[in-house]
Amino acid sequence: MAYARLPLESEVSLRRDSPFSYDCAGCGRCCHDKGIRIGPYEALRLARARGLSTTAFLAQFTEAGGTVLRNRADGTCPFLAGHACEVHADRPLVCRLYPLGRQVDPDGGETFGLLAPQNGSEGRRGEAGTVAEFLHRQGVEPFLAVAARYAALYDRMLDVLSRLEPATPQRLANDRSALDTGELASAWLDIDATVPTDTPQDPPTLVDLHVAALTRWLDEIEAHAT
Ligand code: SF4
Structure with missing residues (x-):
């Protein structure tokens, strides 16, 4: 399965102060036939919502090396129950942003595009608020x-990996594959497999410890790469 980005409806480029509002109709149609991408924090939040370790969660509910939620055979998200999201309080970022798509420029600036309505979704867009207000509510x-x-750690990891061997286009593609779907993905995504179990288990602390562990690991690799 290919996990293409959802198409933008138009070239509309919104900023946080742009007029925007969205009234969800609760039809659940936007939770069909997607490849919902997740990162380490989302895997952690979803795992805890299901009472699982991240290791068990990633094995049971994801594919593509743990980076995408594995849909049911009928194309629905594994957490769609009727028309409702079973993990609403812990739903991933892309679900919170819908029907907006967020782009970050190389200089760190951000813009938001309007995604094409998914599967006849009945939600209604308007201009009763701003993008910032919508994001805050989500x-x-x-x-x-x-x-x-x-993202900063990811960029550094690619840079370090590229210095271990000549940075040919194929080498860079292989590095990205290892990070996205390959053997490096487990350390990258599986916080419980990386952080000692005798530490505080609240998500912010676990993320701090996970980032610190990955940073130490990169420091060690970098010391041998230079
Ligand atoms: S996590 Fe919830 S909101 Fe996101 S696609 Fe699945 S059911 Fe829908």
């Missing part, structure tokens, strides 16, 4: 803050 702040930390 609780995206902790997800974006953690995503920025992992």
Whole structure:
């Protein structure tokens, strides 16, 4: 299965102060036929919502090396129950952003595009508020803050890996594959397999410890790469 990004409906480019609102109709149609991408923090939140370790959660509910939720045979998300999301309080970032898509520029600036309505979704868009108000109601702040930390680590990891061997296009593609779907993905995504179990188990502390562990690991590799 290919996990293409959802198509943008138009070239509309919104910013946080742009007029925007969205009234969810609760039809659940946007939870069909997608490849919901997750990162380490989302895997942790979802695992705890299901009373699982991240190791067990990743094995049971994901594919593509743990980076995508594994849909049921009928194409529905594994957490869709009727028309409702069983993990609503812990749903992933892309679910919170829908029907917006977020792009980050190389200089760190962000814009938001409008995604094409999914599967005849009955939600209604409007201009009764702003993008910022919509994002706040969706609780995206902790997800974006953690995503920025992992993105910086991800870029550093690719840089370190590229210095271990000549950075040919094939080498870079292999590195990305190892991080996205290969053997490195387990350390990257599986927080419980990386962080000692005798530490505080609240998600912010676990993320701090996981980022610190990955950083130490990169420091050690980098010491041998230079
Ligand atoms: S996690 Fe919840 S909101 Fe996201 S696709 Fe699955 S059922 Fe829908």
